[in-house]
Amino acid sequence: MAKILDNIRQPNDIKKVPPKEYDQLAGEIREFLLESISKTGGHLASNLGVVELTMALHLCLDLPKDKIVWDVGHQSYVHKILTGRKDAFGGLRTFGGISGFPKIRESACDAFDTGHSSTSISAALGYARGRDLLGEDYTVVAVIGDGALTGGMAYEAINNAARMDKNFIIILNDNKMSISENVGGVSKYLNDIRMNESYIDFKEDVEAALRRIPRIGSSVVRSVKRSKDSIKQFLMPGGFFEDLGIDYMGPVDGHDIPQLVRVISAAKRKRKAVLVHVITQKGKGYEPAEEDPSAYHGVDKFDVKTGMPLKKSTQSTYTQIFSRTMLRMAAEDEKIVGVCAAMPYGTGLYKFSKQYPDRFFDVGIAEEHAVTFAAGLAAAGMKPYVAIYSSFLQRSYDQMIHDVCLPQHPVVFCIDRAGIVGADGETHQGILDLSYLCSIPGMNVFAPKNKYELYDVLKFSRTFDAPLAIRYPRGTAYGGLKQFRAPIEYGKSEILRTGARVAILAVGSMVETAWDVCARLAEENIDPALVNVRFVKPLDRKILEWLARDYEVIVTMEENVLRGGYGEAVAAYLSDLRCQDREKYGARLLKIGIPDVYVEHGNVDLLKESMGLDSLSVTQKIIKEYKKL
Numbered sequence: 001m002a003k004i005l006d007n008i009r010q011p012n013d014i015k016k017v018p019p020k021e022y023d024q025l026a027g028e029i030r031e032f033l034l035e036s037i038s039k040t041g042g043h044l045a046s047n048l049g050v051v052e053l054t055m056a057l058h059l060c061l062d063l064p065k066d067k068i069v070w071d072v073g074h075q076s077y078v079h080k081i082l083t084g085r086k087d088a089f090g091g092l093r094t095f096g097g098i099s100g101f102p103k104i105r106e107s108a109c110d111a112f113d114t115g116h117s118s119t120s121i122s123a124a125l126g127y128a129r130g131r132d133l134l135g136e137d138y139t140v141v142a143v144i145g146d147g148a149l150t151g152g153m154a155y156e157a158i159n160n161a162a163r164m165d166k167n168f169i170i171i172l173n174d175n176k177m178s179i180s181e182n183v184g185g186v187s188k189y190l191n192d193i194r195m196n197e198s199y200i201d202f203k204e205d206v207e208a209a210l211r212r213i214p215r216i217g218s219s220v221v222r223s224v225k226r227s228k229d230s231i232k233q234f235l236m237p238g239g240f241f242e243d244l245g246i247d248y249m250g251p252v253d254g255h256d257i258p259q260l261v262r263v264i265s266a267a268k269r270k271r272k273a274v275l276v277h278v279i280t281q282k283g284k285g286y287e288p289a290e291e292d293p294s295a296y297h298g299v300d301k302f303d304v305k306t307g308m309p310l311k312k313s314t315q316s317t318y319t320q321i322f323s324r325t326m327l328r329m330a331a332e333d334e335k336i337v338g339v340c341a342a343m344p345y346g347t348g349l350y351k352f353s354k355q356y357p358d359r360f361f362d363v364g365i366a367e368e369h370a371v372t373f374a375a376g377l378a379a380a381g382m383k384p385y386v387a388i389y390s391s392f393l394q395r396s397y398d399q400m401i402h403d404v405c406l407p408q409h410p411v412v413f414c415i416d417r418a419g420i421v422g423a424d425g426e427t428h429q430g431i432l433d434l435s436y437l438c439s440i441p442g443m444n445v446f447a448p449k450n451k452y453e454l455y456d457v458l459k460f461s462r463t464f465d466a467p468l469a470i471r472y473p474r475g476t477a478y479g480g481l482k483q484f485r486a487p488i489e490y491g492k493s494e495i496l497r498t499g500a501r502v503a504i505l506a507v508g509s510m511v512e513t514a515w516d517v518c519a520r521l522a523e524e525n526i527d528p529a530l531v532n533v534r535f536v537k538p539l540d541r542k543i544l545e546w547l548a549r550d551y552e553v554i555v556t557m558e559e560n561v562l563r564g565g566y567g568e569a570v571a572a573y574l575s576d577l578r579c580q581d582r583e584k585y586g587a588r589l590l591k592i593g594i595p596d597v598y599v600e601h602g603n604v605d606l607l608k609e610s611m612g613l614d615s616l617s618v619t620q621k622i623i624k625e626y627k628k629l
């Protein structure tokens, strides 16, 4: 049977659909999302939850003239389907395929690239201010989730938006969920409003009735609106926003298209900033996702019938090693506390949160606060472990300097998703952390070579009385090289092979690759030394002096951009040594790492190969260098 969705081929095509067919179209979109994402993986529950909201926005707006900025952007699949990209979903998040996030390069209907949380209101406000300065006329809408609304940047923007005297629309998509249950005061506030079940017309009817009271009616309404008690919440939910000068409309049923169209159309007529509070269900329309939206936030390929993943990995991930070790350490030391920013599952603190609820803090999507909060915990005598993804920790650069490293509070940063993460693309690749961490005076940086060493360095961290950052990649934990397990010694690297003429210094995940490179080089009668760097900062100067003196080519390997990375630190030190004695420290340096670029989405191995980080590419580069000797 012909599908309505088949006629949605370009932006605004939805406007040709008769209203009586909206529900059928919504059903077809959900069916398409399930069919497609079950084959490719991606973000499911959030997109199932915004089908009607996205349809209503597309019915009320004229894209690409009007602008929608999707916060985080993981919920923009329906927007992409309605703007002519349905047929590209077979390649979702694959190399050269469409992104899982909005990308201006992909479509003029993607007004702003997103990926990290809580940026939408700022970006949209910038659009609106630019529009007004240029005397242009289009609608600007930020769509932000209740989770993203726990991010501080959103309040900086809301504070600024309150001064708008032209139309500016914020759609708050409230589904009570971040990736896990949403947390904090904001979530409670929104829950109270939601519980109130006050609908727009009912609230207006009550207000109109009050105003009809002769002589005193209007003043009654005014005093109620000024009252601090719950009746205000009833009559005027969203008081927080209203008190800031932002009109509040809602709560609105986020699955009722006619109601949404009516409210969004009304919001478009406002000559100020207006927040439309939309209530949706994350995972709507797919029972397994409705039951457990966290589990279906980000999915691998799965069986639509059962909801189960098609392949279940039996090997531990670095996240699981971290999770298990945290539980063991916490059992022995009550000073150990765990902090995360809205990602207990992803970072491996979920079990810790269940076993030690009083010593676990999920601060919401608030990485800046998480770090300074941890510094406060350390100042109070606790031993804080901040579990956070490499790319999200970028947010907390100043807090790591100002609140942790300058005062030398012993905070441990457990940095997951360090290196190429793959499918999430540019915004999520963890390829900058060695650079930004090593630039901070007083920070110590460790990269474990395998799962045993992650365990060992976590145990080492317990009594380490200074800031320590431990970075490890997404996914399966390398279980090889277990024969090498020298005790962790502060600032010391680990020599795995001595060899001759060529010496490889490999960082973290690159040790596994380097071990394979050594095997390949052996076939060319090249017998390199191999050092597991371990401490990226401080440098193990003794080892570097030895290699610079006794070897002819030094190779550094890191899954990080070269700029400001380990290789450049080694280069600087070798240069200092040569200033002392050019002859003595004459080794040449070959740096292997990620160039000064952003890395798009795709398969991890494929991306590494494209940047020359794979074993064969590294081997060929070393042979080429060796032949110059």
Ligand SMILES: Cc1ncc(C[n+]2csc(CCOP(=O)(O)OP(=O)(O)O)c2C)c(N)n1
Binding pocket: 046, 071, 072, 074, 075, 115, 116, 117, 144, 145, 146, 147, 148, 149, 173, 175, 177, 178, 179, 282, 341, 342, 343, 365, 367, 392, 395
């Ligand atoms: C700075 C930052 N921290 C963490 C994340 C990971 N993350 C992606 S979506 C999400 C939850 C967003 O919740 P919400 O805004 O309510 O959207 P929903 O999935 O409920 O639609 C989180 C924590 C991120 N993308 N950016």
Ligand SMILES: CC(=O)[C@@H](O)[C@H](O)COP(=O)(O)O
Binding pocket: 043, 072, 074, 115, 179, 297, 298, 346, 417, 421, 424, 474
């Ligand atoms: C949208 C977002 O930022 C998160 O959902 C992120 O995609 C999670 O990444 P992992 O899948 O590596 O946990």
Ligand SMILES: [Mg+2]
Binding pocket: 145, 146, 147, 148, 173, 174, 175, 176, 177, 178
């Ligand atoms: Mg949410």
